[in-house]
Amino acid sequence: MCEDMVPGTRLRVLVADENPRRGHALSETLHADASLDVLTVPPGTALVDAVRACRPDVVLVDMNRADRDALDSIRALSCSAQERPVALFVDEDDVELMETAFDTGICSYNVLEALPRDVKPLLRAAIALYARFRRTRDELTEAQRVLAERRVIEQAKRCFMKNEKTSEAQAYRWFQRRAMQTSRRIAVVAGEYLASQKKDEAS
Numbered sequence: 001m002c003e004d005m006v007p008g009t010r011l012r013v014l015v016a017d018e019n020p021r022r023g024h025a026l027s028e029t030l031h032a033d034a035s036l037d038v039l040t041v042p043p044g045t046a047l048v049d050a051v052r053a054c055r056p057d058v059v060l061v062d063m064n065r066a067d068r069d070a071l072d073s074i075r076a077l078s079c080s081a082q083e084r085p086v087a088l089f090v091d092e093d094d095v096e097l098m099e100t101a102f103d104t105g106i107c108s109y110n111v112l113e114a115l116p117r118d119v120k121p122l123l124r125a126a127i128a129l130y131a132r133f134r135r136t137r138d139e140l141t142e143a144q145r146v147l148a149e150r151r152v153i154e155q156a157k158r159c160f161m162k163n164e165k166t167s168e169a170q171a172y173r174w175f176q177r178r179a180m181q182t183s184r185r186i187a188v189v190a191g192e193y194l195a196s197q198k199k200d201e202a203s
Helices: 020-031 047-054 068-078 095-104 120-164 168-182 186-202
Strands: 011-017 036-040 058-063 086-090 108-111
Touching (some): 011 120, 020 036, 020 058, 058 120, 068 086
Parallel strands (some): 058 086
């Protein structure tokens, strides 16, 4: 079981390696850097469960060849609430592996026979890329939400104008007033109005 990190500047790194012996050796190398708080995925523990328990700043995945299980673990992590920046280290260049790895959710792909003495720049780069990706994704999600709500509002206004024989401005004021009265967003009120109309048409 991993303990919470003591507040400070140390970078919390979770090492995942399908080869226990190599993973242990890698962890020992990283332990030499006092600025790193190094943890390892216990044998038989799913990566997403280890991340949930350890709450690392970054996950370092090391493998010497394409490993479907390891990549599937990264994919499961990227699709979960425990999503974290993942830095993948391999000792042989493989274009197909690289493309698959990025599809699974890694944000840093590194081809190295051995980790450099100071691995922090690579790990911090992974964290920075992850943060940028999250911002871009959140902005896209918000933009899509706004557009979807606008479509609902426009559709509801047209329906209201047809039913009540009102102008567009009057229809919008009706939804706006209704939203204020019920302390809800206009899009929610518009969606409920459309749902009620469809229900009436079906009955």
